[in-house]
Amino acid sequence: xxxxxxxxxALSIQEGENATMNCSYKTSINNLQWYRQNSGRGLVHLIxxxxxxxxxxxxxxxxxxxxxKKSSSLLITASRAADTASYFxxxxxxxxxxxxxxxGTELSVKP
Amino acid sequence: GAVVSxxxxxVICKSGTSVKIECRSLDFQATTMFWYRQFPKQSLMLMxxxxxxxxxxxxxxVEKDKFLINHASLTLSTLTVTSAHxxxxxxxxxxxxxxxxxxxxxxxxxxxxxxxx
Numbered sequence: 496x497x498x499x500x501x502x503x504x505a506l507s508i509q510e511g512e513n514a515t516m517n518c519s520y521k522t523s524i525n526n527l528q529w530y531r532q533n534s535g536r537g538l539v540h541l542i543x544x545x546x547x548x549x550x551x552x553x554x555x556x557x558x559x560x561x562x563x564k565k566s567s568s569l570l571i572t573a574s575r576a577a578d579t580a581s582y583f584x585x586x587x588x589x590x591x592x593x594x595x596x597x598x599g600t601e602l603s604v605k606p
Numbered sequence: 607g608a609v610v611s612x613x614x615x616x617v618i619c620k621s622g623t624s625v626k627i628e629c630r631s632l633d634f635q636a637t638t639m640f641w642y643r644q645f646p647k648q649s650l651m652l653m654x655x656x657x658x659x660x661x662x663x664x665x666x667x668v669e670k671d672k673f674l675i676n677h678a679s680l681t682l683s684t685l686t687v688t689s690a691h692x693x694x695x696x697x698x699x700x701x702x703x704x705x706x707x708x709x710x711x712x713x714x715x716x717x718x719x720x721x722x723x
Contacts (some may be wrong), residue, residue, distance in 0.1 A: 515675070525709065528707065528711060528712075530714075535713075536716060536717065536719070536720070537612070537699055537714040537716040537717050538650075538699070538701070538712070538714040540711040540712070540713070540714075543710065543711055545709075568722075580661060582640050583649060583650070587709075589642060591661075591709075592638075592655060593640075593652060593655060594640060594652070594712055596649045596650040596651075596652075596703065598641075598648070598649045599648075599649045601647075
């Protein structure tokens with residue numbers, strides 16, 4: 496399969512809580528990116544972390560990368576109902592040229 | 607961020623006909639464009655990568671004669687679904703990048719919902 500795996504597949508939380516999503520991948524990477532997709536729409540880029548980086552922040556988002564375990568996590572702090580969406584990690588192999596998506600986590604934030 | 611426009615957003619066609627989907631980068635030159643297919647509640651499956659001026663590279667299992675990709679300029683790539691059948695019904699999404707190495711983010715179109723009846 497070209498895809499890595501994400502867990503959980505679905506996550507339901509209350510507004511104000513934190514949401515953590517995990518992503519595992521199979522090959523060595525150049526970078527890993529996280530995207531958000533609202534139902535039936537295109538994707539919006541959230542954050543990119545390079546293979547030599549371990550942690551990155553952007554607003555309420557925190558991404559970690561562990562290349563030894565081939566895994567990454569996305570933390571959304573103080574979640575809002577508007578954060579309800581599907582979240583995907585995507586990897587770029589070391590040699591570049593492709594953007595391969597994980598299976599995604601469907602996040603539901605209840606007001 | 608940069609803008610990628612995908613057209614049409616929805617299309618319904620009869621079985622056996624062909625459908626063309628356009629993907630345009632509006633404010634940057636996209637040397638590399640990607641075409642994905644997405645089934646309901648599932649992830650994006652990479653179909654092919656196209657570089658301007660050269661033939662597209664198709665992923666394993668994707669029929670290149672059925673899904674024709676043309677990246678004729680630095681701002682336009684097209685995907686033509688030939689002799690469409692109901693099983694081709696899906697959500698198709700394009701993305702564009704400034705470089706094949708993808709050291710920066712890719713920009714996505716809004717997707718095309720194809721229904722073959």
